[in-house]
Amino acid sequence: MVSSRSSPSRQNNATFLSTHLSTFDDYLTVILVDLLYFWIDVHKVHPSRRPPRGPSPAVITDLLRKHSYDSGTMPLLKDFLALPSIKSYILGHAGTPRLVHEFESHARRYLSMYLLSVSFELGTTERYRAVSQRSEACIIARNLIEAGITINHLTGKMVALSSQDQHSINRDFSIIYSHRLGESCLMLGPCRFVNHDCDPNCHFVAQGGSGVVAVVSNRRIYKGEEITVGYADNYFGTKNRECMCATCERKGRGFFGAPRPNRFSRSSTETSQSTNSSDELSVRESSSEDDFSDQSEADSEGVKLHRTRSQKRRRLELMESRSKSTACASTKATKCSVPLQEENYDCPADAKSDNSIDNSVLGLQFSEARRRSSRIIRRVSTPIKRDYEDVTRPVGCNSGHPSDSNTGLKSRFKKSGASSLNSGRACGRKKSLRSVQTNLNYSNNSRCRLASLPTPPLSASWTNSDITSDSGSDEDADEVARSFASSNYSRYNNLLYNAYFCDAKYDLVVESEHSIPRNKVEVNNWESVMPPFEIKKCQNKNCKAKFLVASRSAKKYGKVSNLVLDSQKYVQRYLSMRQPLLCLRCNRHVGLYDTNWPNVRHEMASSNLKEEISVHEGEVQDREGRKVSRLSDITYRKFFIAI
Numbered sequence: 001m002v003s004s005r006s007s008p009s010r011q012n013n014a015t016f017l018s019t020h021l022s023t024f025d026d027y028l029t030v031i032l033v034d035l036l037y038f039w040i041d042v043h044k045v046h047p048s049r050r051p052p053r054g055p056s057p058a059v060i061t062d063l064l065r066k067h068s069y070d071s072g073t074m075p076l077l078k079d080f081l082a083l084p085s086i087k088s089y090i091l092g093h094a095g096t097p098r099l100v101h102e103f104e105s106h107a108r109r110y111l112s113m114y115l116l117s118v119s120f121e122l123g124t125t126e127r128y129r130a131v132s133q134r135s136e137a138c139i140i141a142r143n144l145i146e147a148g149i150t151i152n153h154l155t156g157k158m159v160a161l162s163s164q165d166q167h168s169i170n171r172d173f174s175i176i177y178s179h180r181l182g183e184s185c186l187m188l189g190p191c192r193f194v195n196h197d198c199d200p201n202c203h204f205v206a207q208g209g210s211g212v213v214a215v216v217s218n219r220r221i222y223k224g225e226e227i228t229v230g231y232a233d234n235y236f237g238t239k240n241r242e243c244m245c246a247t248c249e250r251k252g253r254g255f256f257g258a259p260r261p262n263r264f265s266r267s268s269t270e271t272s273q274s275t276n277s278s279d280e281l282s283v284r285e286s287s288s289e290d291d292f293s294d295q296s297e298a299d300s301e302g303v304k305l306h307r308t309r310s311q312k313r314r315r316l317e318l319m320e321s322r323s324k325s326t327a328c329a330s331t332k333a334t335k336c337s338v339p340l341q342e343e344n345y346d347c348p349a350d351a352k353s354d355n356s357i358d359n360s361v362l363g364l365q366f367s368e369a370r371r372r373s374s375r376i377i378r379r380v381s382t383p384i385k386r387d388y389e390d391v392t393r394p395v396g397c398n399s400g401h402p403s404d405s406n407t408g409l410k411s412r413f414k415k416s417g418a419s420s421l422n423s424g425r426a427c428g429r430k431k432s433l434r435s436v437q438t439n440l441n442y443s444n445n446s447r448c449r450l451a452s453l454p455t456p457p458l459s460a461s462w463t464n465s466d467i468t469s470d471s472g473s474d475e476d477a478d479e480v481a482r483s484f485a486s487s488n489y490s491r492y493n494n495l496l497y498n499a500y501f502c503d504a505k506y507d508l509v510v511e512s513e514h515s516i517p518r519n520k521v522e523v524n525n526w527e528s529v530m531p532p533f534e535i536k537k538c539q540n541k542n543c544k545a546k547f548l549v550a551s552r553s554a555k556k557y558g559k560v561s562n563l564v565l566d567s568q569k570y571v572q573r574y575l576s577m578r579q580p581l582l583c584l585r586c587n588r589h590v591g592l593y594d595t596n597w598p599n600v601r602h603e604m605a606s607s608n609l610k611e612e613i614s615v616h617e618g619e620v621q622d623r624e625g626r627k628v629s630r631l632s633d634i635t636y637r638k639f640f641i642a643i
């Protein structure tokens, strides 16, 4: 609901812009993100509308390669706008000079992400999979970014949300609430991929008065680190108790904190919780119709958490099952329901002793008893296909859960050879080709097949968790527990876990709470049912990412890659480069620029960048208009500028 503070003419204007710009955004993200060696489809404002066909990815890739070393976007934009399909799109969808201008500016925002001089890039994260059940986009630093820097080309445009769009936009889409205007605004452009962290390394600032938003660093950001902003104190529920950020994970707060019984019941305080200063930009999620009815209530007070009905329900279910499991454990019930989405590696309640290592930060709990027997119990809430007893099926290798990254791998071990997608459906889950593709990648090396994480993080603690042990001793179990606790990233990736367990030769018990009586398979010899995975470092010497390599016969893997259409494309590129064992991110770079991440030849470009940065440094202003050189000198909140 648009605030009553907006005048009718403003509203008309807003309707005009948000309707068109959101349509442009969908079109541009398809052709400039989804189809460009990216392994997920990013959120769309109007997911149900199919954008018209754009230029082929090959054409766009050529353009980007041609201009990637340019210092500015204009030549690239010029060539882009000269493409016949873009011309016809503009003719058909941008009828006025103003709209043409808006389209061009917006295209420029997305195109500029691909200049090698920019210090960020689009990546994916599995962090929110537990709730969103998909990989989500994130922004990753490609260079070291000093504090107080306006990150070049990481921009977005805020457009006031039309009442029509309030009901039709994608429920997962984020919107900004401008306190000064009292309006809900859509955030469009690369800025919208920045995720929230309770200890953010950046914040949004307004650039000029036309709704353009930029991102300024709060502190030094290292290469490979995710760029995050703080949306608002209560964006993810009261005191962000549903927040899944790395800080909450580290501190055992938010989503990772102790479950409270009535955590999600809406209290009256919750409806009036927003306390953000009137000048801040805050992000909130898009709302469904009923959510907007809540908003009027919130408008008067500022930022309001708006959860879609489905999100609320999903979170509620998750949290309920978490509380159940805790209650269950405390009463020493024998079995608890722990949803796999949370990847709670939990010991059975009866084994929970006072000595249990409480890795609640990750929702991991390893009991002393269990550690002693070097056995880790894994709970799976989702229905697993019925052939449990057949240990030739890689039970541990694939839980069947959508978050399971190796659904494709499953088919490799099936005697029947049924497709992985079918088996996914048999488990009552819809798994798109894309989502399978998300997690698998293949090399042409006949002995080595690559199963890689999407954008493995450089900063994750995998470096500390090298698997060297195969003795299965108590110390090893301890080490496993500790490594899991310190690993921020890997918890939603079963493939990684499985490889881990496999290497450590631990017994693993897989059980499904959905089957009655509960099916339970104990596997003692993982090597007989698991592929011999190895964790390798990306062969790009500039990349610290680790990923999984499974060495098995090429035949079996070949089948899976046929199913994954996009991966297939990717594979072809990969094959032609004859560059095995690169992580997914480096592969993407090879596809786009013929160079590895973050690009060795980039040194030259980054020296230019340094100059640009120093120019920007003096230009950061506080609210009173004083120039400051270091943002960290003052509270970053002061830098939220009203639009």
Ligand SMILES: C[S@@+](CC[C@H](N)C(=O)[O-])C[C@H]1O[C@@H](n2cnc3c(N)ncnc32)[C@H](O)[C@@H]1O
Binding pocket: 042, 043, 128, 132, 135, 136, 137, 138, 172, 173, 174, 192, 193, 194, 195, 196, 197, 236, 242, 243, 244, 245, 283, 285
């Ligand atoms: C502004 S978008 C950020 C980009 C988003 N990840 C994407 O793929 O488009 C906000 C969405 O990201 C996710 N998100 C970002 N930060 C989060 C956090 N700290 N906890 C939970 N979800 C978060 C939520 O799904 C939210 O709706």
